Amino acid sequence: MKITPLVRQAAEILDTPFLALDLNYVENNYKSLKNSINNVDVYYAVKANSHTKILSLLKDLGSSFDAASKGEIDKLLSLGVDPNNISFGNTIKKESDIKYAWENGITMFAVDSEMEVEKIARNAPGAKVYGRISTSSNDADWPLSDKFGTDVDHVISILEYAHRKGLSAYGVSFHVGSQSYNKYKWKEAILNASEVFEKLALKGIHLKLLNLGGGMPVQHVKPIPEVKEIGEVINESIKEYLYWVDGLKVITEPGRSMVGNAGIMASRVLLRSRKGTKTWVYLDVGVFHGLMETIENFRYEVVVDRKENHETMEMTLAGPSCDSVDTIYDEVELPVDVGYNDVVYFMNTGAYTIEYASPHFNGITPPEVFTIEELQEAVDKKLAIMAQQ
Numbered sequence: 001m002k003i004t005p006l007v008r009q010a011a012e013i014l015d016t017p018f019l020a021l022d023l024n025y026v027e028n029n030y031k032s033l034k035n036s037i038n039n040v041d042v043y044y045a046v047k048a049n050s051h052t053k054i055l056s057l058l059k060d061l062g063s064s065f066d067a068a069s070k071g072e073i074d075k076l077l078s079l080g081v082d083p084n085n086i087s088f089g090n091t092i093k094k095e096s097d098i099k100y101a102w103e104n105g106i107t108m109f110a111v112d113s114e115m116e117v118e119k120i121a122r123n124a125p126g127a128k129v130y131g132r133i134s135t136s137s138n139d140a141d142w143p144l145s146d147k148f149g150t151d152v153d154h155v156i157s158i159l160e161y162a163h164r165k166g167l168s169a170y171g172v173s174f175h176v177g178s179q180s181y182n183k184y185k186w187k188e189a190i191l192n193a194s195e196v197f198e199k200l201a202l203k204g205i206h207l208k209l210l211n212l213g214g215g216m217p218v219q220h221v222k223p224i225p226e227v228k229e230i231g232e233v234i235n236e237s238i239k240e241y242l243y244w245v246d247g248l249k250v251i252t253e254p255g256r257s258m259v260g261n262a263g264i265m266a267s268r269v270l271l272r273s274r275k276g277t278k279t280w281v282y283l284d285v286g287v288f289h290g291l292m293e294t295i296e297n298f299r300y301e302v303v304v305d306r307k308e309n310h311e312t313m314e315m316t317l318a319g320p321s322c323d324s325v326d327t328i329y330d331e332v333e334l335p336v337d338v339g340y341n342d343v344v345y346f347m348n349t350g351a352y353t354i355e356y357a358s359p360h361f362n363g364i365t366p367p368e369v370f371t372i373e374e375l376q377e378a379v380d381k382k383l384a385i386m387a388q389q
């Protein structure tokens with residue numbers, strides 16, 4: 001999302017920090033993903049950004065959803081999402097949440113362990129389960145590998161166990177790691193998934209679901225493969241490794257790539273100070289209030305309005321709270337004259353920002369969230385007040 005004249009005007013006259021969301025990007029992202037992978041059903045990963053208007057828009061476009069907890073399920077159901085279009089994709093579920101999901105019509109659950117199979121068999125008899133295989137998340141900025149999924153042989157035995165327990169062994173999932181730069185990771189994972197399909201077919205268990213997970217990247221500071229290119233690799237890999245599966249159902253669970261480029265965070269400089277050889281710039285937004293991913297040095301494009309080719313220097317960028325972890329970047333290039341009250345933008349911050357923001361740490365509130373329409377209203381209101389003064 002670009003710094004539009006509206007965003008710039010809002011940053012000048014409204015309180016910061018705020019996150020502006022342009023839902024047109026979400027709609028375009030959804031459509032281009034649907035067009036890039038053959039016959040794919042999209043299950044939006046709610047955790048990336050659970051803004052009601054994003055969920056409603058995606059529902060209206062025909063999207064399904066990947067939920068991780070009772071809270072996310074309740075939010076989706078309250079918006080009128082059909083439970084048949086919700087997958088309970090967390091492999092670490094509360095038993096009472098499994099029961100609740102099943103009673104409310106959700107029939108699809110992720111597993112990567114025998115114990116999770118037992119919890120589902122106890123509370124959702126006959127449910128469809130898919131086993132998550134692990135991937136190596138090198139090539140991704142935000143790994144989701146070690147904690148989730150297990151090896152191919154283990155997934156096979158978990159799904160066999162589910163079958164014996166009266167569940168429907170339904171398919172295989174994986175996640176190549178979030179913000180993945182390597183399109184061939186999907187190929188490798190589909191090949192691994194096909195081994196599970198094949199070995200279980202030999203035992204008379206016929207899987208139907210291939211769940212491609214998330215992982216597609218958003219443009220930040222490094223070049224990324226386009227959704228279309230990743231889609232081509234996926235289409236070819238499915239044709240090569242899974243052509244023989246009758247009635248294969250392919251789903252994907254994008255989070256970041258649905259909403260990342262739909263957001264822009266505007267903040268302000270509260271303080272600039274020199275410490276030894278380093279220059280520190282402190283903002284009104286930080287790690288605990290929206291920029292959580294920067295703790296793993298996840299790089300957003302940081303913009304301060306200056307003329308092109310304005311001189312820059314390396315500075316340290318930090319948030320406002322009384323905690324040293326609240327340091328955004330140890331080294332980032334900023335205009336040499338960046339100073340008090342300057343507006344600092346974090347580009348393409350629609351995913352995994354506001355969701356992580358603490359509502360009360362240090363008594364600092366999270367950035368206010370505006371859709372473009374809401375931002376226009378807020379600006380108009382503020383201008384009216386200013387005119388009266």
Ligand SMILES: *Cc1c(COP(=O)(O)O)cnc(C)c1O
Nearest residue numbers: 045089178214215253254255256
């Ligand atoms: C977080 C998550 C996703 C979304 O991943 P992105 O990299 O944001 O696309 C998809 N599936 C599962 C199970 C997840 O936990």
